[in-house]
Amino acid sequence: MSLSATTAPPSPAAPPPDVPARRRRGYLFNRLDLKYSPYLYIAPFFLIFGAFGLYPMLRTAWMSLHDWDMVGEHTFIGLDNYTELFSDEYFWNALVNTFGIFALSTIPQLLMALFLANLLNQTLLRAKTFFRMAIFVPNVVSVAAVAIVFGMLFQRDFGLFNWLLGLIGVDQIDWRAQEWSSWTAIATMVNWRWTGYNTLILLAGMQAIPKDLYEAAAIDGASPWRQFWQITLPMLKPTFIFVVILSTIGGMQLFTEPLLFANGSIIGGNQREFQTLAMYMYEKGIYNLSTAGYGAAVAWAIFMIIVLVSLINFILVRRAAK
Amino acid sequence: MSLTTRRSRMAAAALAAITAIGGLAACGNDDDTPAEGEKPAKLVVDTFGEFGYDELVKQYEQQTGIKIELRKTAQLGEYRPKLVRYLATGKGAADVTALEEGILNEFKANPRNWADLTPLVSSEITDDYLPWKWELGKAPDGRLIGLPTDVGSLAVCYRKDLFEAAGLPTDREAVSALWPDWNGFHQAGQKYKQATGKAFVDSITAVSNGVLFQQGSDLFYDKENNIIADSSPAVKSAWDTATSMVDISAKASTWSPEWSGGFKQGTFAATFCPSWMLGIVADNSGEENKGKWDVAAVPGGGGNWGGSWLAVPEQSKYPEEAAKLAEFLTNATSQVEAFKAKGPLPTNLEALKNEAFLSYTNEYFSNAPTGKIFGESVAQIQPIHLGPKHQAVKENAFEPAMRAFENGQASKDAAWEQFTKDAQTQGVF
Numbered sequence: 228m229s230l231s232a233t234t235a236p237p238s239p240a241a242p243p244p245d246v247p248a249r250r251r252r253g254y255l256f257n258r259l260d261l262k263y264s265p266y267l268y269i270a271p272f273f274l275i276f277g278a279f280g281l282y283p284m285l286r287t288a289w290m291s292l293h294d295w296d297m298v299g300e301h302t303f304i305g306l307d308n309y310t311e312l313f314s315d316e317y318f319w320n321a322l323v324n325t326f327g328i329f330a331l332s333t334i335p336q337l338l339m340a341l342f343l344a345n346l347l348n349q350t351l352l353r354a355k356t357f358f359r360m361a362i363f364v365p366n367v368v369s370v371a372a373v374a375i376v377f378g379m380l381f382q383r384d385f386g387l388f389n390w391l392l393g394l395i396g397v398d399q400i401d402w403r404a405q406e407w408s409s410w411t412a413i414a415t416m417v418n419w420r421w422t423g424y425n426t427l428i429l430l431a432g433m434q435a436i437p438k439d440l441y442e443a444a445a446i447d448g449a450s451p452w453r454q455f456w457q458i459t460l461p462m463l464k465p466t467f468i469f470v471v472i473l474s475t476i477g478g479m480q481l482f483t484e485p486l487l488f489a490n491g492s493i494i495g496g497n498q499r500e501f502q503t504l505a506m507y508m509y510e511k512g513i514y515n516l517s518t519a520g521y522g523a524a525v526a527w528a529i530f531m532i533i534v535l536v537s538l539i540n541f542i543l544v545r546r547a548a549k
Numbered sequence: 550m551s552l553t554t555r556r557s558r559m560a561a562a563a564l565a566a567i568t569a570i571g572g573l574a575a576c577g578n579d580d581d582t583p584a585e586g587e588k589p590a591k592l593v594v595d596t597f598g599e600f601g602y603d604e605l606v607k608q609y610e611q612q613t614g615i616k617i618e619l620r621k622t623a624q625l626g627e628y629r630p631k632l633v634r635y636l637a638t639g640k641g642a643a644d645v646t647a648l649e650e651g652i653l654n655e656f657k658a659n660p661r662n663w664a665d666l667t668p669l670v671s672s673e674i675t676d677d678y679l680p681w682k683w684e685l686g687k688a689p690d691g692r693l694i695g696l697p698t699d700v701g702s703l704a705v706c707y708r709k710d711l712f713e714a715a716g717l718p719t720d721r722e723a724v725s726a727l728w729p730d731w732n733g734f735h736q737a738g739q740k741y742k743q744a745t746g747k748a749f750v751d752s753i754t755a756v757s758n759g760v761l762f763q764q765g766s767d768l769f770y771d772k773e774n775n776i777i778a779d780s781s782p783a784v785k786s787a788w789d790t791a792t793s794m795v796d797i798s799a800k801a802s803t804w805s806p807e808w809s810g811g812f813k814q815g816t817f818a819a820t821f822c823p824s825w826m827l828g829i830v831a832d833n834s835g836e837e838n839k840g841k842w843d844v845a846a847v848p849g850g851g852g853n854w855g856g857s858w859l860a861v862p863e864q865s866k867y868p869e870e871a872a873k874l875a876e877f878l879t880n881a882t883s884q885v886e887a888f889k890a891k892g893p894l895p896t897n898l899e900a901l902k903n904e905a906f907l908s909y910t911n912e913y914f915s916n917a918p919t920g921k922i923f924g925e926s927v928a929q930i931q932p933i934h935l936g937p938k939h940q941a942v943k944e945n946a947f948e949p950a951m952r953a954f955e956n957g958q959a960s961k962d963a964a965w966e967q968f969t970k971d972a973q974t975q976g977v978f
Contacts, residue, residue, distance in 0.1 A: 298636045299659040317974075383800075384807045384816065404956050490805045491626055494945050497953040498967065513630060515941060516655060517978045 284530075287523045295520030297513075308524035318525065320499055321507040322532075327406065328485070328503065329478035331414035332421075337470065339418070340425035345455060347426065348433045359430070362423035373416055374487035381412040381488070403488065409501040416484045421477070425470050432466030433459060468544050472537045479533045480505050504529050589867040591616040592874055595643035597628035598825070600698065600857075601891030605883050609874060617874070625649055635862070636662050642862040644871035645878070648695055649857050651940030653685070658937045658978055660688035664861040667693045669872035677881070681932025682896045686858050695858025696879045699893035700930065701823030702923045703759055703852035705845045706830050708838075709915065711818040715744035721917060725846035731760065731790050734848040738797035741818060748799035751817045753955050754948045755803055757791035759821050761943075762853045762933060769943070769976060770936025778942060778972035788947075788968075792954055792961055800955050802948075809833045821847065823854040824894035824923045831913045844917040851929030856896070894923050901927060937978040946971035 291309070294302040312318050347358055365373075380387045381402040389399050402408045436459065444454050482505035489495045493510045495502030502510075508529060512522015592615055596602060599621075606617045620643060622628040629652060635642035648656065656662060670693075675683065678697045686695035705728075709719040717737060718724055728734040734756075738749035750756060761768060764783035771777050778784060799817040801807040811817055812833035822830060822844065830842060859875040861868050877883060881899035885906050888895055895901050901924050909920035950968035953959040959967060 296659065297633055298656065298662055379806055382806050382810070385810050385814065401956060404958055490802075492944070492949070494949060497949040497956065497958060510945075513633065515938075515975075516633060517658070 287526050290520050291523035291527050293520040295518075295523065297516040297519045299517070301520075304520070308521050309528075311521065312524055312528060317499060317502070318504075318507060318528070321502050321504045324406070324410070324495070324499075324501055325479060325481065325503045325505075328410045328413050328417070328481060328501070329475075331410050332417040333471075333474045333478055335414075336418045336422050337425060337467075337474065339422050340429055340470075343422070343426040344429035344433055345459065347430050359427065362426050364423065365420050366424045368420070370420070370483045371487060373420055374484045377412065377416045377419070377484075378488050378490075381415075403496055403500070406500045409485075409488070409496060413481070413484050413488055413501060416488075417478075417481070421474070425474070428470055429463065429466060432463050436462045464544065468541060471540045471544060475536050475540060476533055479529060479536065482506060482509070504532070589615060589644075589870050591618060592645065592867065592871055593618045593620060593643035594645045594647075594874070594878075595620050595622070595628075595632070596647040597622045597625045597649065599828070599891040599893070600647060601887035601889075601893060602878060604890065605878060605886055609877055615870065615874075635864075639864055642864050644861060644865040644867055645875050646860050646862055647698065647857050648860050650685075650855060650935070653695055653858055653860075654935045654939050655937055655941075655978075657688045657694065660690060660692045660694060662863055663688075663692070663694045664863050664865065664868045664872070665692040665694075666696065666861065666872050666875070669861070669869055670696065670876045674876065674880075677897055677899065678879075679896050679898065679901075679927065679930075681930070682856070684932065685935075695860040696875050697896040698857045698859055698879055698884070699825070699887075700896050700927060701825060701853050701855035702894050702926045702930065703762070703847045703854055704822050704824075704919075704922055704926060705819055705847055706822040706827070706842055706914070707819040707845060708815065708841055709843050710841045711745070711747075711815055712741070715741040715818070717741060719843070721843050721845045724843070728848040731756075731848045735794055735797065738794065738819075742797050747815075748817050749797040749819060750794065751799050751808055751811065751820045752802045752952075753791040753794050753798045754951050755821045756794050756798075757787045757947070757951060758854050759847055759852050760787035760790045760849070763849050763851055763931065765931030765933065767934055768936070769939055769947075769972060770934065772934055774936050774978075776936075776942075776972060776976040778946070778976065779969040784947070788951070788965065791951060792964075795955055798955060800952075802952055813838070821854070824892055824919070825855060827911060827914065827919065828892055839913055840915050842913065843915045844911070844919060844922055846922070847926065851926050851931065853930045857893075888920075894927065896927075936976075938976045941975045942972050946975045 292303060292305060294300075294304050294307075343362065346352070347355065347362070352358070383389065383399060383401045383403070386402075388402075392398075392400065400408055402412045440458050440462075441454055444458060449457070481503045485495050485501050485503050486493065486506060488501065493502075493506055493514050495506050504525065508522050508525040510522075511518045511525055513519070515522075594602065594606065594617060596619070602619055606619050609615070610617050622631065632642070632646065632652070674696075679700070682697040682700060686697060687693050705724075707724060712719050712724070717740065718727065727737045734750075741747070741749045761783065764786065766783045767777065767781060768783050769776060769778045769781065771781075799807075799811060801811045801816060807816075812830065813835055820826075820830070827844075831839075834842065859879060861871040861875060865871050878887075879897065881895070881897045881903065884893075884895035884897045884900040885903045887893055888900075888906060889909065895903075895906060900906060906920045907918075907924055909918070910916045911919040946968050950959070950964045950971065953967065954961055954964035
């Protein structure tokens with residue numbers, strides 16, 4: 228109660244005649260300040276979102292309804308780009324590749340992150356801060372650097388991985404020549420870079436779980452394993468949904484790693500073994516100047532797919548937790 | 550009191566943030582069109598890779614008093630998207646813009662993005678350049694888009710020490726005599742492979758690059774810009790020649806890490822060198838291999854890989870002054886200077902006859918007379934009509950299919966089918 232009294236404007240109970248207009252102006256300013264300042268404070272976000280989020284989205288939608296040449300003519304063609312997309316073999320190929328790499332990166336990555344987070348959450352662990360920092364370091368490295376270094380490790384002729392495999396008698400693998408091998412290589416880069424990040428988020432989620440739950444469980448004789456399954460996991464649900472959706476967005480937009488892995492070739496492999504959706508969008512929308520409209524349609528398709536997959540994730544995780 | 554000051558301070562901060570954003574947005578909008586005939590204070594030049602213009606630009610600044618800003622982009626892959634953005638938004642382009650052959654061909658489909666240079670440059674320079682190179686600078690509607698800078702031309706770079714170990718000749722004349730045609734090149738490669746068990750040439754796509762441009766006929770497009778990828782005899786011949794050499798190939802496609810690493814490891818003994826490639830070969834091979842490389846003639850004589858033009862975007866505020874600068878940068882003296890600085894091969898006929906150019910030798914390549922070698926091969930280049938999406942068809946259909954065959958991912962027939970199918974989608978414009 229006392230709080231509201233201090234923030235409320237002073238009651239204008241019959242100002243003495245000698246209290247000048249100055250005071251009244253101050254009062255007016257306070258009213259305006261109270262009413263409109265909050266909008267001003269949140270305005271930067273909305274302005275930036277409008278300029279760099281909403282406007283490009285709407286513009287892309289508009290472009291996708293045209294036969295749009297980046298440096299030439301634009302002709303309105305309605306939904307033709309979208310109908311063409313459905314029968315475009317290379318679009319589906321890119322979709323399958325994207326999901327393949329997504330599965331190979333997200334699933335092991337989240338399991339690993341869960342395991343590591345649980346490990347870091349142990350009360351007996353020494354040098355906690357050190358480990359927590361160390362695990363995050365890969366995320367600070369630039370994507371391009373990661374992709375270039377891993378591209379060298381996965382080289383056919385002089386790569387480290389082929390050399391290691393050679394030691395145990397496995398033949399040289401041309402990592403870029405098959406789907407399974409190229410997907411594995413790219414997923415490895417993603418996993419290396421993002422496992423630590425997800426670990427930290429999951430760890431934060433774990434630390435928000437009330438300690439008394441564990442104490443009560445321990446008194447009831449529940450083993451640490453049982454505590455993990457019946458307390459940690461269910462309580463971690465909201466964090467987990469967040470992490471899964473974030474990984475989905477990242478996975479569907481995968482671009483730099485496969486592009487650099489292909490030595491900059493936008494088709495991603497001689498037979499498009501690892502061309503992702505984002506790369507296909509770039510090929511149609513930017514590499515190829517005259518099909519920018521079609522590229523915009525691919526961009527919207529990616530957006531719809533992300534929304535769809537996030538929804539499915541959300542429902543699945545929710546149901547599993549029930 | 551303290552409450553209100555803090556609040557107003559925050560409001561001020563928020564306001565500042567908003568005006569900063571507004572300011573950012575307003576930045577690009579200074580549309581002060583200069584008065585007629587006014588001299589520009591500054592001209593901007595955009596290039597990619599190395600054009601060797603650093604000194605020339607300084608000279609021009611002194612001569613004219615116009616400040617020149619030289620904007621260099623290392624990779625063509627980064628350069629092209631930037632250029633597209635400038636043209637699509639109508640602002641940001643340099644006054645003089647370098648166009649690589651693939652980009653130029655593509656932009657010919659929309660020539661109105663570029664100023665017509667015909668009225669802007671001296672009419673006397675028309676006959677100064679290699680005639681085919683000059684013609685390629687024109688759009689289909691006759692508008693002159695670009696002034697010729699350089700051609701790639703083509704030669705073979707080979708490792709003398711590796712040739713010697715395999716019992717092949719090492720002298721550049723004798724090596725050139727090994728392969729008057731592609732068959733000879735193949736046989737030399739097989740001999741090398743037999744003697745050493747190692748691959749001879751870096752990749753079959755490098756071979757196809759050489760063959761494609763020797764044909765002197767239409768490649769992926771005919772003169773009316775119809776896609777003829779599946780029926781073009783020149784393409785078929787390049788395909789057949791290149792795919793036949795899979796037995797001597799190191800399967801290291803140009804620019805891949807296997808390729809750049811292969812120079813030091815000696816995984817191949819020969820590769821194809823346009824003039825601008827010499828510096829890249831030297832960089833990849835390192836100081837320890839200095840003097841081991843040499844340069845010989847290309848099988849079949851002549852050939853070309855790459856080359857550029859200078860153009861003036863329609864959006865330039867000073868098209869006349871920009872055209873003058875482009876004319877200066879492509880004249881005979883400048884082209885010789887640029888060649889000596891960074892190696893781009895002249896296209897100006899007078900520069901090609903220049904004594905300093907012809908007597909130039911390359912120290913890294915066993916003092917090979919590269920001026921003479923490339924100068925001679927330039928004369929043999931066949932003019933070719935490339936068509937709007939030549940680069941896309943070559944990069945995203947022709948070469949990937951060939952590599953799929955080279956790596957054993959597809960049979961020769963299946964690879965050809967992949968190429969002809971993809972050529973249709975890549976070639977549409």
